[in-house]
Amino acid sequence: MLFPRLAFRILRTTDPRLLWKFAWNFGFKGMLSVEKFKRRLQRGEYFPPFLYISILNSCNLRCQGCWVDVEAPREMIDLAEMNRLITDAQRHGNALFGILGGEPFMHPQLLDILAAHPDCYFQVFTNGQFITEKVAKELRRLGNVNPLISIEGSEVVSDQRRGSKAVFSKSMRGVQNCLRERILTGVCTSVCQTNIDDLLSERWLNELIRLGVHYVWYYTYRPVGARMNAPLALNPEQVVRVRRFVVEMRARVPIAIVDSYYDHDGVALCPMTTGISHHIGPGGDIEPCPIIQFATDNIRDARGVFATMRDSAFLRDFRELSAQATRGCVVLERPDLVKALVLKHGARDTTQRGTAMRELEAMEPHSSQWLPGEEVPEKHWMYRWSKKYWFNDFGAYRKADHAQAGRNPRVATAAEEQGRAPHRQG
DSSP, X not given: OHHHHHHHHHHHHSOHHHHHHIIIIIIXXXXXXXXXXXXXXXXXXXXXXXXXXEOBOOOSOOOTTOOSOTTSSXXXXXXXXXXXXXXXXXXXXXXXXXXXXXXXXXXXXXXXXHHTOTTSEEEEEEOSTTOOHHHHHHHHHHOSEEEEEEOOSSHHHHHHHHTSSSHHHHHHXXXXXHHHTTOOOEEEEEEOTTTHHHHSSHHHHHHHHHHTOOEEEEEEOOOOSTTOOGGGSOOHHHHHHHHHHHHHHHTTSSSEEEOSSBOTTSOBOOHHHHTSEEEEOTTSEEESSTTOOEESEETTSTXXXXXXXXXXXXXXXXXXXXXXHOSSOHHHHOHHHHHHHHHHXXXXXXXXXXXXXXXXXXXXXXXXXXXXXXXXXXXXXXXXXXXXXXXXXXXXHHHHHHHHHTTOHHHHHHHHTTOOOOOOOO
């Protein structure tokens, strides 16, 4: 009876118009975008069904381990550029866009961007502190957005993790403003050493349910960037603990739980490697994923975002080499391979600080979500079914196996430029 309980709770606490927008723009159109993605794959074309866009670098917080240049002069993608990007992607079936920062609500044109595309759906990754009652009312009026609000620990841990005061209460105020307006609302957590015991718990999920939160998203902390904080990273046993918790709670607690690192059988995957998502930075640079801050392409290319991403040799090499090296995170496990590809393609550093290569060279290999023999399959039929058909590896790793068997010379050369470092568990 878990699914009926979840459905009833969402129906009871969400504005019906917003729920219809979600079902149509996110649900139905999202499935169609994945089907179009599959057909493109059959033709050998890659263009992600979901785009994640960091629309600016500015933020009011200073989180431990953040890789964004939040203290640098403001860099952002303006309304005209966003309209061009979204319209081009829509022509090829895309309807869902993840909006990141920095802090997206510091972008002076964010609400204008959302309003310009009522036939799309936007998931905004935010700390929630700028979602006032007035902003929440406007989000409800727009109807095509759901805020995903980051909560990184209890009162004390949140202040420590995010470099400010009263962070937890201010972010929770944003959550409550959204819920009072009957907006579909989520809470996300980057699970690390200091918050795993507090937030990876059934007690925390029940508290969110009591408040009316509709879904949660757990992802594991990545020690990257200028202020990488390696001691915060989870060890392999804790990574398995996160996965096991998510699977168990999905079958027991009436709140939707999102994760993005595993298929229906619990086998690890990387969304970048499978081609299902790439990242666009605040300078318009098209990066393999948010934590790989190198690029050879930009959305301001006259060809448009579809043709630019489809034809990018840099992105193609990243997908293929990553698939050969690991089913986990190539940045954590094999920073030497990332450096090799950056050098091979002459990719530019997309940060304002200009230190991305030094940061990459300073990284020690670390374990990620790929832990063979520790797979935890989905228990609940809904998650198992949806992942099997709309969030899987799309054959990326089978193609890599064939390329490796045939000793693909282009990929092998990229790896050999730096040599193959031994894999080490962190």
